[in-house]
Each structure stands twice: as structure tokens, then as C-alpha cells.
Amino acid sequence: MGLGSMVGAGVFVSIGLAAGVAGPSVIPAIALAAFVALCNGMSSAQLAAAHPVSGGTYEYGYTYLRPELGFSAGWMFLLAKSASAATAALGFSGYLLHQLGMAETVPLILPAFFLILLMTLLVRAGVHRTQLMNTVVVSATLIALLLFVFSVGPSYLVAENVQIDFADLGSPGFLKACALMFVAYTGYGRIATMGEEIREPRKNIPLAIFFVLLVTSTLYLSVALTAVGAVGSEQLGEMTRRDAAPLEMILKILDQNTMATFVSIGALTAMVGVLLNLILGLSRVLLAMGRRGDMPVRFATLEHNSPKTAVTGTGLLILLIALPGNVQLSWSFSAFTVLVYYAITNLSALNLPEKDRLYPRAFSWIGLLACLFLAFQVGLKIWATGLGILVLGLVWHKIRQRYK
Numbered sequence: 001m002g003l004g005s006m007v008g009a010g011v012f013v014s015i016g017l018a019a020g021v022a023g024p025s026v027i028p029a030i031a032l033a034a035f036v037a038l039c040n041g042m043s044s045a046q047l048a049a050a051h052p053v054s055g056g057t058y059e060y061g062y063t064y065l066r067p068e069l070g071f072s073a074g075w076m077f078l079l080a081k082s083a084s085a086a087t088a089a090l091g092f093s094g095y096l097l098h099q100l101g102m103a104e105t106v107p108l109i110l111p112a113f114f115l116i117l118l119m120t121l122l123v124r125a126g127v128h129r130t131q132l133m134n135t136v137v138v139s140a141t142l143i144a145l146l147l148f149v150f151s152v153g154p155s156y157l158v159a160e161n162v163q164i165d166f167a168d169l170g171s172p173g174f175l176k177a178c179a180l181m182f183v184a185y186t187g188y189g190r191i192a193t194m195g196e197e198i199r200e201p202r203k204n205i206p207l208a209i210f211f212v213l214l215v216t217s218t219l220y221l222s223v224a225l226t227a228v229g230a231v232g233s234e235q236l237g238e239m240t241r242r243d244a245a246p247l248e249m250i251l252k253i254l255d256q257n258t259m260a261t262f263v264s265i266g267a268l269t270a271m272v273g274v275l276l277n278l279i280l281g282l283s284r285v286l287l288a289m290g291r292r293g294d295m296p297v298r299f300a301t302l303e304h305n306s307p308k309t310a311v312t313g314t315g316l317l318i319l320l321i322a323l324p325g326n327v328q329l330s331w332s333f334s335a336f337t338v339l340v341y342y343a344i345t346n347l348s349a350l351n352l353p354e355k356d357r358l359y360p361r362a363f364s365w366i367g368l369l370a371c372l373f374l375a376f377q378v379g380l381k382i383w384a385t386g387l388g389i390l391v392l393g394l395v396w397h398k399i400r401q402r403y404k
Helices: 002-006 009-050 057-064 067-100 109-124 131-152 172-185 188-192 201-231 233-243 246-253 257-292 308-322 327-350 361-375 380-403
Strands: none
Touching: 002 131, 002 188, 002 201, 002 257, 009 057, 009 067, 009 172, 009 188, 009 201, 009 233, 009 246, 009 257, 009 327, 009 361, 057 067, 057 257, 057 327, 067 109, 067 233, 067 246, 067 257, 067 308, 067 327, 067 380, 109 257, 109 308, 131 201, 131 246, 131 257, 172 201, 172 327, 172 361, 188 201, 201 233, 201 246, 233 246, 233 327, 246 257, 257 308, 308 327, 327 361, 327 380
16 A cells, blocks of 8 residues: 555656756655654654544644644645646656657647546546456556566666765755655655554564665666666756656667567556546545635535545645646655645644654654755755745635634
């Protein structure tokens, strides 16, 4: 379940974006982002153990902090995961158009638009992501990434491409890469909410989070080392920004067209699985916010036991973020909003009563400070826009509370 929540569209896109801003330093950036994710995971795990309800930090903010922070968490989660879904749709479009040989003639947004529309209609019709589907998606994704690593491997690695200048560690590009890569790890919150479903949750949940982070970080490091080593970080970044299909393009450059097709199929499967999963999850968050009055009450309505209005609203929000057709823009926006969301998670964990605390407060302090710091490394326009949207949301929340 953890792998299905974490290893998805991000790895096919985010590594290229991060390499484009950090160069070879993307490799230590992946490791640092994993450490920040581990600290956040420990906060999520103990919150879930103490307060086992659906809604995640949206509920924790209301319970342990203030209504404004609870709303902010829900609002940021909606925006963050909608931006991730938009990136997945654009990534699907990039890999599909390259497979069809239409990358130069068809805009990236066109297939993405139809994919978002199709997935929204399927979820409205009652389609769910089953455990079997989760296994198929994860398997296809892992096989695609392993094929890429073993196909390119040491044979095409250029040592100069992966030489890290340690003076770059701490540079704006390196810090931005950490923020971008952090998003690729988010999903451990799904593990943290499984306290009522597994044996010995206080022992097994942190073990699961640690193990999945270890597996995913090893996988991401392998893909990054292979991709950067083969074509260089600058070309990798440009491929990702322009075409959103970097792994497939690298294999084609190396005349491995058959492997490129297999990797592309794995990428397409991952993008579809991620988009379906996010529409399902986000529509339920929108439903919960509608019931509490934080969103229009219409989103709280059920039709045949399905939140169809919330599903439609979710699809429209994803489409709105995807419209510019820019993967770097949507992924950077996702990075800012998800870092704010997890800052609230850590702040909630710091307010846990001592009897409910499972791990040292240091984890939550490190997570809180790292999230707040990295959130403002994504670029002035992105974080200024994100803050503006957060303020607008809080104004809406205030008006709604007075009206109620």
C-alpha cells in the first residue's frame, strides 16, 4: 500500500525537473528530501495512532490547533494533490505523444484534458482503485523503472555528468531540488492512517514508513544517477520541461526503442493509477470540507451513496491547474502547497499530549522547520501565488464561519 501511494508519476517527471535546477547535486537532494519525509512520516504516524479518523491533517489541525489551521491544511491539501494530479495528466500526455510520434504537433494539454475528463467520469460512475489494481500499477511502475536503470546502467554513464560540486550543496538550486523531490515521497500519510487495519500499529506503521522510504529513495537515486549520467542534468531538465517524457527520450537517444516502449507503458500505467487515486481521495476531502461548512455545502451531497458533485469539482480543479500545460509550474506549485500542509502536520504533532507521543519531539521540530524553509525555495512567483491563494482561502473561511 505504501509503495502504491508513493512510487508513481513523480519519479517519471520530478527527477528531471530537479536535475534541471540542481545539476548533479540532485542526487544528495533526493537523499535529503527522503530524510525530511521520514521526519514528517513519524509525525503523521503518531497523530494517526492518537486520532484515528479520516481527513488527515485537516482533522488534526481542528483537533490540536485552531480551526483556521485545520482549514488551511485541507485547502493546501486540495491544491497540492490537484497540482500533482495535473502533473500526472501532463506526464501521461508527454509519454503518450512521444509513443505516437505526435509530440511536435499536438499540444501537451490536449490528451491531458481528455484523460482528466475520462477519469472524472469513471469515478463519478463508481469506479474505485482496488487492491488488485494497486498491485498491477505498482508492479508496472517498478518494472518500468528497473528496466530503465538496467538498460542504461553503467554502459552509458559518463563520469563527468555525475560529479558533484559540494560547494553547490546549500545553493538555491539545490534547495529548490529538495523541495521538488519531497513531493515525490508524499503518500506515507496513507500508511499512517492504517492504524485500525493492521496488527501492532505502534510498531509496524513506523517500520513500514521507514522501509518504504528506504526502497523509494534507493529507486529514485538509481534512476537519477542513471539519467543524469547518461545525458547530463542540463539536457535531462530541458527534456522534462519541454516534453514531460524524459526517461523514454533518453532510451530513444541511446537507440533502445523497444525498452523505450516498455518504460513508456509503465509510465502511462503509473500516471493513470495516480490520477484515479487522487480524484478518489480529493473528492472525499472536498466532501468532508463541505460537511463542515469549509466548502460550499453542495459538495457534501451524495447521489446513490457517491459524492458526484465533489468528484466533478475535483476534476475541474485539476483541469484548471493543468491548463497552462507546464509540468514545472504545476509540480512547483504542488511542492509549495504540500510543504505548507506538512508543516501544519508537524505543528499538530508538537501539540500532542505526552501520553500520545510515540517518538521524540525532535522529529516534528525538524519536519516543521524543514517544510517551512523548503516551501520558500520553489521560486518567488510560485510561493507568492501560493500564499495569496492561502489568504483568499482564509478570507473565505472567515466569511463562512460568520455566515454559519
